[in-house]
Amino acid sequence: MRLYAQTPARRSRQMVADLIALLLIAITVKFALVVRDAILTLAEPGRQAESAGDSLASSLDDAGDAASKVPFVGDSLRKPLRSAADAGTSLSDAGRSLQDTVGHVATLTTVALIVLPTAAILVLWLVPRLRWIRRTATTRRLLDAPGGADLLALRALTGPQRPLAAVAVPPGGLADAWRRGDPEVIDALSTLTLRRAGLRP
Structure with a gap:
């Protein structure tokens, strides 16, 4: 099986086509990764919300624990602080959910941006090359x-x-x-x- 032609002109064209195909695939992957990074920046509000929610929940939990030690009214003071801490936890969960959604969108977009153009490049480049390889093998067998x-x-x-x-x-x-x-x-x-x-x- 011969991968490249023996005649210099055709071999040069094949090598140039191979380099162009590999370069296009590399550009496709690089572009997809740049788009992925751009999409992942949309998760920053989610990270901030998660951090703020965790910090708020932790602070309110500590305040509720401290308030529960106040004689006679400790439990009454602790309940609203505990409810506010639950709201902080909900904010944190929403932030995590946003990050997960953005991560899934980034992954799916990256895969689509890599697979679809690469498949098109392979169809336009690899199929003719494989056809040429098969045809030259047949021609050589015929000659022999x-x-x-x-x-x-x-x-x-x-x-x-x-x-x-x-x-x-x-x-x-x-x-x-x-x-x-x-x-x-x-x-x-x-x-x-x-x-x-x-x-x-």
């Missing part, structure tokens, strides 16, 4: 098989006409020479097919 050069020559005759101008035309034409089994014409035409595939003869 008995009569394979004849088949590659036929492929050159049925392909684009412009490259055929590089082949010296014997009397009677290329097709006639191919039918006669002219070794020079078959060699020239099969070489043309190999070069078109990015392979050396």
Whole structure:
């Protein structure tokens, strides 16, 4: 299995395409992480609310404990302070809930921003590369098989006409020479097919 063409021009194009694809994937990941960090800044009010709620609940609990020690009215003083401490705990819970929600949104957004563009890049880049790899492997197998050069020559005759101008035309034409089994014409035409595939003869 050959990953890159043997001809310099095609190999250079393939390497440039690989670098561009990897660069685009890296940019996609970097952009997704920047967006994630921006979304996570929205959790800051939640952190502040959690901290303020914990601090308020703790202070009011301490005040309630101190008030409960006052003779005769300690329990009466402690109840409203305990209720206020519960409100502080609710504020803290709301802050945590906001942070969790922002964290989930950041995670889902990051995954979407990485997976969708990367899938598109892979479809546009990897699928043609895999198709080329499979096609060149088939072409190489054809060449190595008995009569394979004849088949590659036929492929050159049925392909684009412009490259055929590089082949010296014997009397009677290329097709006639191919039918006669002219070794020079078959060699020239099969070489043309190999070069078109990015392979050396």
